[in-house]
Every structure is written in structure tokens, then in C-alpha cells.
Amino acid sequence: MKNLFLIDKELTFLNFGSFGACPQEIFDDYINWQRLLEKEPVQFITVDGYDYLKKSKEPLATYINCNAEDLIFVPNPTHAFNILAKNIVLQPGDEILTTTLEYGAMDKTWEYYCEKAGAKYVRQPISLPIQSKEDFIHEFWKGYSNKTKYIFISQITSSTALILPVKEICAQAKKRGLITIVDGAHVPGHIGLNLSELQADFYTGACHKWMMTPKGCSFLYVRKEFQESLDPLIISWGFKSIAPSSSRFFDYHQFNGTRDFSAYLTVPKALEFMKKYDWDSVSTNCKNHVLECAPKLFDFFKTTPLAPLNNEFYGQICSAKIQTTEPEKLQRLLYEKYRIEIPIMRHRNDCYIRFSFQAFNEASEIDYLIQSLFHIKKETTLFSV
Ligand SMILES: Cc1ncc(COP(=O)(O)O)c(C=O)c1O
Numbered sequence: 001m002k003n004l005f006l007i008d009k010e011l012t013f014l015n016f017g018s019f020g021a022c023p024q025e026i027f028d029d030y031i032n033w034q035r036l037l038e039k040e041p042v043q044f045i046t047v048d049g050y051d052y053l054k055k056s057k058e059p060l061a062t063y064i065n066c067n068a069e070d071l072i073f074v075p076n077p078t079h080a081f082n083i084l085a086k087n088i089v090l091q092p093g094d095e096i097l098t099t100t101l102e103y104g105a106m107d108k109t110w111e112y113y114c115e116k117a118g119a120k121y122v123r124q125p126i127s128l129p130i131q132s133k134e135d136f137i138h139e140f141w142k143g144y145s146n147k148t149k150y151i152f153i154s155q156i157t158s159s160t161a162l163i164l165p166v167k168e169i170c171a172q173a174k175k176r177g178l179i180t181i182v183d184g185a186h187v188p189g190h191i192g193l194n195l196s197e198l199q200a201d202f203y204t205g206a207c208h209k210w211m212m213t214p215k216g217c218s219f220l221y222v223r224k225e226f227q228e229s230l231d232p233l234i235i236s237w238g239f240k241s242i243a244p245s246s247s248r249f250f251d252y253h254q255f256n257g258t259r260d261f262s263a264y265l266t267v268p269k270a271l272e273f274m275k276k277y278d279w280d281s282v283s284t285n286c287k288n289h290v291l292e293c294a295p296k297l298f299d300f301f302k303t304t305p306l307a308p309l310n311n312e313f314y315g316q317i318c319s320a321k322i323q324t325t326e327p328e329k330l331q332r333l334l335y336e337k338y339r340i341e342i343p344i345m346r347h348r349n350d351c352y353i354r355f356s357f358q359a360f361n362e363a364s365e366i367d368y369l370i371q372s373l374f375h376i377k378k379e380t381t382l383f384s385v
Helices: 024-039 041-064 077-087 104-117 133-141 166-175 248-254 262-276 279-300 327-338 363-379
Strands: 071-074 095-099 120-124 148-154 179-184 202-206 218-222 317-321 344-347 350-356
Touching: 024 041, 024 262, 041 071, 041 218, 041 262, 071 077, 071 248, 077 104, 077 179, 077 202, 077 218, 095 104, 104 120, 133 166, 148 166, 166 179, 262 279, 279 317, 279 350, 279 363, 327 344, 327 363
Parallel strands: 095 120, 095 148, 148 179, 179 202
Antiparallel strands: 071 218, 202 218, 317 350, 344 350
């Protein structure tokens, strides 16, 4: 399987989660789009591009079960959340309820806009390990007050690598009259996504992680009733367009000035690739390997899983808590001396090592990681167990 990818074959690549990795076939499609663009930039960008975008969005919408008109392409989830954070109406005292497990850059975004509005970003503490879905949900709602207006939550968390019960949270939020914003950066191509069932008001996902497109390809889904109220993050020709298309949502957000949007156009090829190689089976196989390999890592660090070790909470990524004050140095050493690419992340007062399992990984690579950590432990004081 590694031969299908462009990834350096000498590496033990256990970090698919951060930026994915693009298979050769999908990358070739990307280059073809770029060549077409450079052949006739004016036609591509100002005329044909709209049709190309539409043709890329339609299969994506089918894949995640929503209406293509409710989606726009964005370069990344950060961009999507900045559109939302700029636009949502916050009165002084209003609250956005979230968890202590969210991605740091997103916390920064919400904190920035909440501070400006005199609103509060409420990070409800989540006790780890999570005992059950019900316990998580119960603890999450402890952060609710009569000032809560919005919910922001990850469907798969970043440093702790856990699948959260977002469907239940969205349904309960709706009953309380709250608006839901879901961070699905890690979801498309990783676990099943059905936006019609999920019922989130806003949802973003990255295609450049588990769907394996080139970098800079993500989407933002917005429930129809909210689309008209969103001003663009970047004001350009589509804003109050003199030649509007049938969708103001599309006009406002899709054109951000001159840029190469070829990555967006590779979605059909990525979906075709996944179908060709039966990616559902590949992914199931990887998830089984995660459940098999994870206990070895937990044993090594004398720690426990951050949630029940099953497919309800775990997909193709898994994190273990690690006792270190120098995660960056340890990550660097693993890369430079042992050629292992794996993230060791600070999250609040803790550090986590997170391995990803993709089609080209083997269980023996987790053994090699543990052997390498064993050597490092003997030779340095970079971490303790
Ligand atoms: C949970 C989560 N949300 C948001 C992001 C932001 O993604 P990007 O940097 O592509 O905008 C990430 C990145 O890994 C993430 O893990």
C-alpha cells in the first residue's frame, strides 16, 4: 500500500492525522488540474472554474449525505471557523459551550471573538478517562447555563484522538434551542459521516486529512436558514456581486481573490480512489489494528486508555498520556534518530503521544516505536513512565 502514496518509504510514518498524505493517483489529478489552469488561466478562473467546483461538490455532498448547495469549499477548517466566528451574533454575557478537549487554534479563534463581544467561551472540563458515552454527555451539559447560545464541539478530538457523541449532543442542543457548530476536521474518510442524520447547524471537515486530497481542501456545511446571514471572511467580487449566481452563499464565500483552487477539484478522484481500493475495508482493518496495538503503548507508559477502548471512541488514531516536560525535543529525537514521524502534543497541562494507523502501516511499526521509546528512556531523561 505504501507504493500508492508519495510518502517517504524510509520513514515510520505514524502521523497521518496531522496533514494526511496524498496518494500518487490523487496528486497526479491535482497536477492535471493545475496544468489546465495554467493553460488558460482566465477561462479556468473566471468561467469554467464554477462548473468544475460544482462537479466536485456534488459527489462530496453525496458522500457526506447533504445537499451540495449547502456546502462551500474552504482551504481548511480554521478558515471555516473564522467565517462562523466573525458572523455569529454574540451579546455581552452570552456563552459558547465547548469542552476542554478542543483543538488549540479553534479555542484561540472563539476566545478572540468572545472577548471582543464580551461573551464567554465556556470550556466544560471533561474528566479523563471518559467512562462511557452517557457519562461524557452528562458532564458536558454541566457547562450549560441560561446564557448558553451556541455549542462548539469536535466529532474527533485532536490531541486526545477520541470520537465524541456529537449526534446526541446536537439532538439535545436542538431541544434546548441552541445552535450547534461541529468540528469534523478528522472525520471525512475516517468514520462515517451523514450530515442529514447528524443535524448540526454548521459543520466543517478537512478533505486533506483522511480523504487524502492535496492540502488546502476542506468544506463548510451551513444549514440553509443560516446561509444568508453569513458575510464573507474575505470581501471580494462575490460580495454584492453584479453578476450573481443562483446562490449568494456560494458567491459570498467561494471566491477570495486570485488563488489556485485545484485542490478542491480533486475530491472526485479521491472518492474514486477510495472506492477502487475498497477504503471502507481498509479503514476497518486499520481500526482493528488500533485496538490491538494501543494496549502495548498504554502498558509501556503504565497508563490507561482515555476512553473505553472500542470503536465507539476510537478510529484510526489513538493517544496515550506521556510524562514529559520536553515533548518537542522527544518528537524531534524520534524523528532524527529513529526516523519515526509521530506527534507528541501539549494539551493544557498534559502531553499526549498520538499514533495514526493508515493503509500502509503495520503492527510491527508500533513495536518499533515502543522499542525506540525504550532506548530513549534508558539513554535520556526526556520522559518518565
Ligand atoms: C480537531 C481539529 N480541528 C481543527 C483543525 C484545524 O485544521 P486546519 O489546520 O487544517 O485548519 C485540526 C487540525 O488538525 C484538528 O485536529
